[in-house]
Amino acid sequence: xxxxxxxLSQSAxxxxxxxxxxxxxxxxxxxxxxxxxxxxxxxTGTYAQLGVAIENGFRMAVxxxxxxxxGREIEYFKVDDESDPSKGVxxxxxxxxxxxxxxxxxxxxxxVQMGIQKVARDTGVLSLIPNAGAHAATRSLxxxxxxxxxxxxxxxxxxxxxxxxxxxxxxxxxxxxxxxAGEEAFEGFKESYTAAGGTILKELxxxxxxxxxxxxxxxxxxxxxxxxxxxxxxxGAAKFIRDYAAAGxxxxxxxxxxxFLTEGVLDAAGAAADGIITTMxxxxxxxxxxxxxxxxxxxxxxxxQPDVYAVQGYDTGLLLxxxxxxxxxxxxxxxxxxxxxxxxxxxxxxxxWTMSKAHNPVQDIYLRVVENKENKVLxxxxxALADSGAGCKMA
Amino acid sequence: MxxxxxxxxxxNSLQYGLLLFMLAAGLTLIFGIMGVVNLAHGSFYMxxxxxxxxxxxxxxxxxxxxxxxxVLAALFGLLxxxxxxxxxxxxxxxxxxxxxxxxxxxxxxxRSILWGDDVHGVAIPDFLGASIPLTENLSYPVYRLFMSGVxxxxxxxxxxxxxxxxxxxxxxxxxxxxDMTEALGVNIKLIHAVVFAMxxxxxxxxGMIAAPISSVYPNMGSQVLIMCFVVVVIGGIGSxxxxxxxxxxxxxxxxxxxxxxxxxxxxxxxxxxxxxxLWKPEGLFKx
Numbered sequence: 001x002x003x004x005x006x007x008l009s010q011s012a013x014x015x016x017x018x019x020x021x022x023x024x025x026x027x028x029x030x031x032x033x034x035x036x037x038x039x040x041x042x043x044t045g046t047y048a049q050l051g052v053a054i055e056n057g058f059r060m061a062v063x064x065x066x067x068x069x070x071g072r073e074i075e076y077f078k079v080d081d082e083s084d085p086s087k088g089v090x091x092x093x094x095x096x097x098x099x100x101x102x103x104x105x106x107x108x109x110x111x112v113q114m115g116i117q118k119v120a121r122d123t124g125v126l127s128l129i130p131n132a133g134a135h136a137a138t139r140s141l142x143x144x145x146x147x148x149x150x151x152x153x154x155x156x157x158x159x160x161x162x163x164x165x166x167x168x169x170x171x172x173x174x175x176x177x178x179x180x181a182g183e184e185a186f187e188g189f190k191e192s193y194t195a196a197g198g199t200i201l202k203e204l205x206x207x208x209x210x211x212x213x214x215x216x217x218x219x220x221x222x223x224x225x226x227x228x229x230x231x232x233x234x235x236g237a238a239k240f241i242r243d244y245a246a247a248g249x250x251x252x253x254x255x256x257x258x259x260f261l262t263e264g265v266l267d268a269a270g271a272a273a274d275g276i277i278t279t280m281x282x283x284x285x286x287x288x289x290x291x292x293x294x295x296x297x298x299x300x301x302x303x304x305q306p307d308v309y310a311v312q313g314y315d316t317g318l319l320l321x322x323x324x325x326x327x328x329x330x331x332x333x334x335x336x337x338x339x340x341x342x343x344x345x346x347x348x349x350x351x352x353w354t355m356s357k358a359h360n361p362v363q364d365i366y367l368r369v370v371e372n373k374e375n376k377v378l379x380x381x382x383x384a385l386a387d388s389g390a391g392c393k394m395a
Numbered sequence: 396m397x398x399x400x401x402x403x404x405x406x407n408s409l410q411y412g413l414l415l416f417m418l419a420a421g422l423t424l425i426f427g428i429m430g431v432v433n434l435a436h437g438s439f440y441m442x443x444x445x446x447x448x449x450x451x452x453x454x455x456x457x458x459x460x461x462x463x464x465x466v467l468a469a470l471f472g473l474l475x476x477x478x479x480x481x482x483x484x485x486x487x488x489x490x491x492x493x494x495x496x497x498x499x500x501x502x503x504x505x506r507s508i509l510w511g512d513d514v515h516g517v518a519i520p521d522f523l524g525a526s527i528p529l530t531e532n533l534s535y536p537v538y539r540l541f542m543s544g545v546x547x548x549x550x551x552x553x554x555x556x557x558x559x560x561x562x563x564x565x566x567x568x569x570x571x572x573x574d575m576t577e578a579l580g581v582n583i584k585l586i587h588a589v590v591f592a593m594x595x596x597x598x599x600x601x602g603m604i605a606a607p608i609s610s611v612y613p614n615m616g617s618q619v620l621i622m623c624f625v626v627v628v629i630g631g632i633g634s635x636x637x638x639x640x641x642x643x644x645x646x647x648x649x650x651x652x653x654x655x656x657x658x659x660x661x662x663x664x665x666x667x668x669x670x671x672x673l674w675k676p677e678g679l680f681k682x
Contacts, residue, residue, distance in 0.1 A: 044504075046613050049512045178661065206653055207661030209618055211609060214407040214539075215650040221533035222400045235514045235612025242516070242608060248526050248534025268516035268610045 034075040035324065035331060038095035040106030040116060041130075043080040046234065047108045049264075051080075054130045054313030056302050058105060061317025063301075069321055070329030077101055081112050088115020096123050102331040103128060105316055108309075110134035110153075110180060120146050126337070130316045131309060135184050135387075138360040142392035144338050147359045149315045149346070151281055152387040153181050153231075154188030156258040159279040159365035159382035160229060161192025164256055167277075169227035170198050172256075173220050176231040177208035185231035185258050193229070201225050211239045217247040229256040238265040245272035259283075259368065259375070263308060266373040273370045279382075281363050282308045282350040283375045294349035306349075315348045322346075358389030396654070403529055404650055410539055412646025413546035414605065418619055419626040419638045420553060421597035427633020428570040428590050431480060432488050434495040436623060437616030438502035439595050443468060443602025444611045445506060448515045457520045461603045465596050472595030476588045484587070503614065512613050517606040542604050549597070550639055557635065566590060570633070625664055629671050631678030640679060 039058070041051035055078075062074060077099040079091045092115055095101045103126040107113055113132035120127035120143060127146045129137060133153035137146060164172060174189060176182035182205065193200060201223055204216045220228060228249070232240045237260065244250055250272065259280020266273055284295075284307065294314065298306040306314075319341060326340030327333050345354050346361075353363035367381035396404070422436045443464060450460035479498075483491050519538050526534035557563040568576040569583050577583045602615075609615070626645055630637030645664055652663035659666075671679065 044507075046512070048507070204653075205657055205660075210661075211618070212411055212649065214411065215404055215653045218400060218403050218407060218533060219654050221530060222396070224532065235610055235615065238514050238516060238610040238612070239608070242610065246526060246534075246536040246538070246608065248528065249532065252532045265514050265610075268514040268612075270516050270518070 034073045035069050035103075035329065036075050036077060036099060036101040037320075038077045038079065038099060038101035038104045038106075040079045040081050040091055040095060040104055040112075042083045042108050042112075043078075045083050047083050050108045050131065050309045053304075053307055053309040054105075054108070054316070056298070056304070057306065057310040057313025057315075058130070058317040060298060060301060061314045061321060065321045070324030070327060070331075072324070072329035081107050081109070083107075083109040083112060085109065085111030085115060088112040089118055090115075092116045092119035096125050102126065103320065105130060105313075105320075107132055113137055114141075117141055117143075117146065124334075126331070126334075128316050128320060130312045133181065133184070138356075138358040138387060138392065139389060140391040142358045142389070142394060144394050145334070147319065147341050147355065149319055149361060150312045151363075152360055153184035153258075154191075155360075155363075155385060155387050156260075156279045156281065156365060157185045157188030157229075157231065158192050158387075159367070159385055160189055160256060160258065161194070161198060162196040163277070163279060163367050163381050164193060164227055164229065165196035165198045167227075167254075169254065169256075171201050171226045172198060173202050173204060173223055173225040173228050174200055174230065175204040175216060175220070175228060177210070177236070178205040179208040181233075182208070182231050189229055189231075189258075209236055211236045213240055213243045214247070217243060217249060220253065221247065221249060225253060227254045227256055230261060231258045233260040233263070234265070235268075237261050238268040241265070241269040241276065242272045250275070259308075262368075262370050262375055266370065266375075270373075273373070276370045277378075278368050278370075278375070279365050280308070280368065280375075281361070281365055282311050283366050283368050283377045284308075285374050285376055286350065286366070287377065288349075288351070290347065290351075291349040308350075311349050315346050315350075315353075318346050318348065319344055356386045356389055357394075358387065358392040360387045360389065362386040399530060403533065403535070404654065406535070408646040408650035409643065410543045410646075411650060412643035413543045413550075414601065415622060415626050415645055416639050416642035417546045417549055417601040417604070418598065419623045419630070419642055420549070420635060421594035421601075422623050423627045423630065423633055423635060423638045424553075424597070425591060425594040426627065427635075428566055429480075429484055429587055431483060431591075432491045432495065433594075434492060434620065435498040435502065436495075436594075436598055437618070437620030438499050439468065439472075439598035439616070440602040440605075440619050441506065441614075441616035442471070442502065443599030444517075444606040444609070444615060445510050445602075446599065447603035447606040448517050448611045449510065451517055457517065457607065461600065464603050465600050468599030469592040469596040472592035473588055475595070476591040480591060481584070481587065499617070502616075506613065515611040517611060519607045536608070538608060542608075545600075545604055549600075553635055562586075562589070622664075625668050627678075629668050629678055631675075631680040634678070634680040637678055637680030 043051050081091050105128050108131045110132045113134050117137050129148040131150045133151050135152050138148050255276045257278045259278040262278050322344045323337050323341040327337045342355050351364050353361045356362050362384050364380050365382045365385050367378040368375040425433050446464035447460050450464050451457045454460050523538045523541050525537045528534045565581050569586050626642045630641030648663050648667050652660040
């Protein structure tokens with residue numbers, strides 16, 4: 001009992017300290033020489049590599065502008081968000097209150113993103129989302145100062161349904177983890193697949209991050225659908241691909257998915273992944289001069305091959321550069337800044353894209369097939385595809 | 396569900412249950428005999444998986460990697476016991492939890508330094524790579540059957556070791572009354588070191604055997620840790636026989652839950668645990 005009381009009193013003291021911080025006059029913000037950029041990304045844990053790729057991409061875009069944005073130098077403030085949702089608000093507040101950043105770049109994990117979203121809405125700080133696909137950020141909780149440069153979770157699968165029906169697969173089973181990202185990806189699939197005339201035989205799910213798929217694979221075999229569509233990512237995706245092949249389903253029932261199924265796991269999945277068709281807003285093997293130039297420059301600078309996360313970080317840098325240039329580095333003239341960001345056209349390695357009214361990319365979604373550990377582009381599955389932005393009312 | 400599908404699902408649940416048993420056996424052994432709560436047990440599983448990955452590249456053979464890895468893991472267990480765990484047997488469970496919780500972070504960071512944060516695959520050996528066709532579009536991978544075989548062999552081996560050998564007798568005596576056993580001239584420190592190394596090796600072997608079908612990735616240990624504890628708690632802490640029964644039960648509930656009651660599948664296993672604890676607060680088999 002004593003220990004609980006101690007914790008309570010300590011947190012009360014913390015809250016008190018935080019609220020006095022809020023009351024301080026904003027003198028520290030007065031006309032500094034540098035634009036203060038807060039990087040709130042995962043630098044440890046499962047998503048560490050994604051955080052590094054995003055930062056690399058962002059820095060590369062800034063370096064291409066001569067290391068300046070709108071004529072002003074940049075000072076970076078880095079926070080490791082640890083992909084820990086319980087620290088999301090605290091870390092974002094630290095960047096805003098203590099470091100007085102002009103913009104927060106972050107993050108990967110959707111739960112943490114909701115923390116940043118709260119702080120962005122409360123304080124009005126400019127927030128650029130380089131990955132997290134949680135719908136709310138550009139739907140019900142959208143805000144004039146929040147812009148996403150990546151995707152919504154439903155965006156890739158919104159292009160998947162028609163591609164499947166076009167290939168003659170009219171009865172499908174959907175399988176995913178039962179958590180927000182999986183449900184949101186399902187929304188896109190359901191909408192596009194039924195609109196194209198397909199029937200979803202059954203929705204299968206397992207709790208995140210459970211990877212014991214065998215029971216559900218047996219279920220799929222007994223349902224005998226034309227095809228299977230899914231949303232998995234990371235280590236679980238590699239296991240799903242291997243289990244699917246080991247159960248003898250590969251080659252009998254074609255496997256489709258949101259593109260994250262085959263990102264970063266193709267070496268681990270090996271031959272089991274061959275022939276999987278996915279939809280996504282980028283592919284490493286995209287054969288355009290823009291993408292090739294980007295990949296070469298990135299590989300030279302960082303001695304690493306860029307991935308979709310590096311591209312999203314890079315585009316975040318391009319977007320901020322356009323905005324800062326439009327206001328000549330004066331980040332405090334917010335109306336003009338947001339207008340510039342809203343109307344920007346980003347010449348991205350993934351192809352040109354623009355901002356939707358809800359501040360999410362309107363972009364081409366590619367149809368890709370796995371061949372020899374590579375996502376080979378088959379074509380464009382949907383041109384200039386926007387998220388629905390349902391429920392977004394800008395204040 | 397037709398009868399054939401039902402039988403296949405039964406096979407799935409049996410196979411999952413046996414894998415869970417192999418994972419939980421080391422945990423329950425260490426707890427039952429030394430009274431140490433080991434949260435780092437999942438890390439030993441991850442260590443095993445990464446060892447399988449690294450050694451199978453080195454030896455070019457998974458079989459050799461598993462044999463070599465088991466020896467390395469046991470040595471690692473001996474070292475850990477000597478450096479850390481032996482000083483914690485008589486301390487509070489909270490101290491043990493803090494120690495092993497810290498170890499999770501250390502092992503996770505070491506893994507990141509040694510092998511990076513990538514997802515890796517481990518190749519299934521050619522002689523186990525085939526699949527047995529069961530229905531027109533479903534096959535059963537031979538490797539999964541092999542896994543079950545290894546688990547059964549280990550369960551049998553553990554049973555014989557503990558109930559039929561001289562070492563097993565000393566282990567049981569030590570768990571029952573440490574001081575008395577020591578007074579009778581048994582080197583209890585050595586016994587504990589051996590049991591601990593065995594526990595670590597069991598978890599690592601589980602990781603190595605599972606690596607080809609689960610692939611190898613960061614934080615893989617924390618996912619299995621919770622299931623391990625569920626199995627151990629249901630079975631009765633410290634009871635190897637309880638762990639076996641409970642693992643099979645959990646496999647059954649998990650597999651059929653996913654199919655028959657998908658909306659609550661995530662909870663079912665924990666509901667089973669709650670029900671068992673209400674009925675028998677010390678688990679099915681108290682050691």
